[in-house]
Amino acid sequence: MIAICGSDDCETLKTSSIMLAEEIGRLIALRGGILVCGGRGGIMRAACKGAKAEGGLTVGILPDTKDEANEWVDVPVATGLGIRRNMVVVNAADVVIALNGRWGTLNEISFAQIFGKPLVLVRGSGGCVDDVVESQTLALCGTRYSVAETAQEAVDQAFSWCKNTV
Amino acid sequence: MIAICGSDDCETLKTSSIMLAEEIGRLIALRGGILVCGGRGGIMRAACKGAKAEGGLTVGILPDTKDEANEWVDVPVATGLGIRRNMVVVNAADVVIALNGRWGTLNEISFAQIFGKPLVLVRGSGGCVDDVVESQTLALCGTRYSVAETAQEAVDQAFSWCKNTV
Amino acid sequence: MIAICGSDDCETLKTSSIMLAEEIGRLIALRGGILVCGGRGGIMRAACKGAKAEGGLTVGILPDTKDEANEWVDVPVATGLGIRRNMVVVNAADVVIALNGRWGTLNEISFAQIFGKPLVLVRGSGGCVDDVVESQTLALCGTRYSVAETAQEAVDQAFSWCKNTV
Amino acid sequence: MIAICGSDDCETLKTSSIMLAEEIGRLIALRGGILVCGGRGGIMRAACKGAKAEGGLTVGILPDTKDEANEWVDVPVATGLGIRRNMVVVNAADVVIALNGRWGTLNEISFAQIFGKPLVLVRGSGGCVDDVVESQTLALCGTRYSVAETAQEAVDQAFSWCKNTV
Numbered sequence: 001m002i003a004i005c006g007s008d009d010c011e012t013l014k015t016s017s018i019m020l021a022e023e024i025g026r027l028i029a030l031r032g033g034i035l036v037c038g039g040r041g042g043i044m045r046a047a048c049k050g051a052k053a054e055g056g057l058t059v060g061i062l063p064d065t066k067d068e069a070n071e072w073v074d075v076p077v078a079t080g081l082g083i084r085r086n087m088v089v090v091n092a093a094d095v096v097i098a099l100n101g102r103w104g105t106l107n108e109i110s111f112a113q114i115f116g117k118p119l120v121l122v123r124g125s126g127g128c129v130d131d132v133v134e135s136q137t138l139a140l141c142g143t144r145y146s147v148a149e150t151a152q153e154a155v156d157q158a159f160s161w162c163k164n165t166v
Numbered sequence: 167m168i169a170i171c172g173s174d175d176c177e178t179l180k181t182s183s184i185m186l187a188e189e190i191g192r193l194i195a196l197r198g199g200i201l202v203c204g205g206r207g208g209i210m211r212a213a214c215k216g217a218k219a220e221g222g223l224t225v226g227i228l229p230d231t232k233d234e235a236n237e238w239v240d241v242p243v244a245t246g247l248g249i250r251r252n253m254v255v256v257n258a259a260d261v262v263i264a265l266n267g268r269w270g271t272l273n274e275i276s277f278a279q280i281f282g283k284p285l286v287l288v289r290g291s292g293g294c295v296d297d298v299v300e301s302q303t304l305a306l307c308g309t310r311y312s313v314a315e316t317a318q319e320a321v322d323q324a325f326s327w328c329k330n331t332v
Numbered sequence: 333m334i335a336i337c338g339s340d341d342c343e344t345l346k347t348s349s350i351m352l353a354e355e356i357g358r359l360i361a362l363r364g365g366i367l368v369c370g371g372r373g374g375i376m377r378a379a380c381k382g383a384k385a386e387g388g389l390t391v392g393i394l395p396d397t398k399d400e401a402n403e404w405v406d407v408p409v410a411t412g413l414g415i416r417r418n419m420v421v422v423n424a425a426d427v428v429i430a431l432n433g434r435w436g437t438l439n440e441i442s443f444a445q446i447f448g449k450p451l452v453l454v455r456g457s458g459g460c461v462d463d464v465v466e467s468q469t470l471a472l473c474g475t476r477y478s479v480a481e482t483a484q485e486a487v488d489q490a491f492s493w494c495k496n497t498v
Numbered sequence: 499m500i501a502i503c504g505s506d507d508c509e510t511l512k513t514s515s516i517m518l519a520e521e522i523g524r525l526i527a528l529r530g531g532i533l534v535c536g537g538r539g540g541i542m543r544a545a546c547k548g549a550k551a552e553g554g555l556t557v558g559i560l561p562d563t564k565d566e567a568n569e570w571v572d573v574p575v576a577t578g579l580g581i582r583r584n585m586v587v588v589n590a591a592d593v594v595i596a597l598n599g600r601w602g603t604l605n606e607i608s609f610a611q612i613f614g615k616p617l618v619l620v621r622g623s624g625g626c627v628d629d630v631v632e633s634q635t636l637a638l639c640g641t642r643y644s645v646a647e648t649a650q651e652a653v654d655q656a657f658s659w660c661k662n663t664v
Binding site: 012083084087102103104106107109110111113114115127128130131135136137140141 | 510581582585600601602604605607608609611612613625626628629633634635638639
């Protein structure tokens with residue numbers, strides 16, 4: 001199970017980030033991975049859409065109710081935890097891919113590092129992910145992470161982490 | 167999504183309860199429902215096994231890691247919440263079927279009533295479910311619940327609740 | 333730290349239960365205990381009021397915001413967990429005293445047994461507590477619990493549990 | 499209630515950060531604030547020590563058990579949520595002061611921004627706080643935050659946020 005974390009719908013979300021997320025979702029499904037995410041819009045919807053284009057299985061860990069799921073979620077898990085459901089997204093995954101993002105994604109990145117989950121950061125995707133890639137915190141305290149430049153690299157690294165972990 | 171709540175493996179779990187859970191799982195799958203449960207042993211394993219016998223989809227909301235899932239879980243969601251994951255099982259479901267059970271099941275029954283989730287109690291399945299069926303609390307404060315005598319009745323009532331809710 | 337669990341304000345809450353809760357709060361403070369509870373009305377307010385009458389310290393573990401606290405709470409801890417904050421009330425306590433109550437109290441009783449927290453049930457206080465005292469679940473699966481008939485007995489038992497635990 | 503967030507004990511924690519935290523704790527108590535924090539070592543212990551030096555009240559929101567509290571915590575709240583208790587620290591506070599820190603503090607900063615809690619970042623305190631002060635995420639998506647250079651400024655800003663909020 002591979003998590004994709006990134007921005008929900010918002011004005012500043014670039015088309016290139018959406019396309020990147022969709023491509024990552026597609027590649028995960030092609031290699032037989034289950035996609036898990038926060039189940040809503042923006043990066044999450046794009047990743048789910050990509051995964052479904054290749055017949056993959058998508059799991060959406062939602063804040064409160066099933067209605068919040070985007071149209072490409074197969075298994076909606078309405079946690080009732082509100083925004084705090086981020087910790088479940090990260091915990092449920094074998095590896096976390098983060099791209100773009102704002103505070104919610106930063107929250108998920110910090111949970112991934114706290115829980116010791118392998119983390120793939122997609123450099124150049126904008127938002128908080130690029131902040132983290134350049135940060136002193138990552139340089140000094142980062143563990144089990146890698147930096148990818150493309151969708152293909154991100155998915156390769158994710159599956160490589162899975163293999164090394166299991 | 168229909169949740170089944172009941173005892174994990176334990177000495178006192180009767181064969182009749184196991185068979186009842188398996189039959190309920192089978193009937194849920196036959197009618198196209200997704201089975202959600204705590205993902206572990208006992209009643210949960212039996213329900214998943216029944217659902218898979220009919221080609222259904224099973225979701226296990228697990229305490230901490232994927233390793234805890236029984237062999238019939240398709241989608242393991244390792245929450246990291248420990249035993250507190252019960253609240254996610256209940257919240258994720260459209261309706262909750264409870265049978266047999268001890269403190270964990272009583273915890274789920276109380277969450278179902280607190281959250282206002284429709285609740286089907288299988289009378290005669292033993293454990294805390296029979297305690298609740300006879301309780302003053304249910305008589306005075308119970309809302310959106312029904313009592314079933316058989317697996318068939320339980321699943322009929324569950325789907326009836328779903329229809330009336332959505 | 334001693335938790336008191338019981339009904340929030342509701343039509344069916346009897347004056348005798350309110351008086352019992354106030355007396356328990358008073359006795360806890362007299363013996364130097366910190367009172368912890370859900371911080372709201374009914375049984376919780378009465379217990380806090382009793383504790384403050386003797387100069388005790390009261391901690392309210394609240395669903396979402398500080399505004400929800402009753403007027404006798406010294407330390408409001410707004411968890412943001414909503415009704416799920418029950419598990420924090422129980423976990424934070426050294427021992428749990430339950431009286432009267434409905435589904436929320438049943439939720440706390442089940443958490444106390446699941447977490448292995450010593451539990452004092454006040455018989456005759458009505459609601460779900462009397463259901464649990466008479467239940468098969470308690471008889472067969474109950475651990476570390478005692479049954480009290482009066483406020484004095486309840487507090488004596490609670491402090492006795494604390495002494496044996498620490 | 500004012501939260502202080504920062505590193506637990508670790509090799510890289512500088513004496514200057516410890517002294518800064520202690521001074522902030524002292525100033526909060528002097529102005530009548532209740533100090534809330536994660537209740538453990540490092541920045542948290544120093545802040546609690548400072549607050550107690552002026553007779554303040556300290557609340558420690560702990561991961562699992564009371565034993566984890568540092569010696570300056572008056573009210574230990576053992577949540578049972580493990581590291582996930584960070585969200586309760588932030589939610590319980592009226593304003594959050596962050597200094598130094600690693601992934602746990604970054605987690606708390608992201609929760610503060612997500613919950614809309616006023617946030618005071620102490621520039622120059624090192625760790626993730628300086629990363630955030632310089633980040634694009636703060637520049638583009640930051641709300642209700644201020645940057646302080648000294649302990650005095652941090653506490654002045656915190657009380658100013660409280661006044662404007664209530």
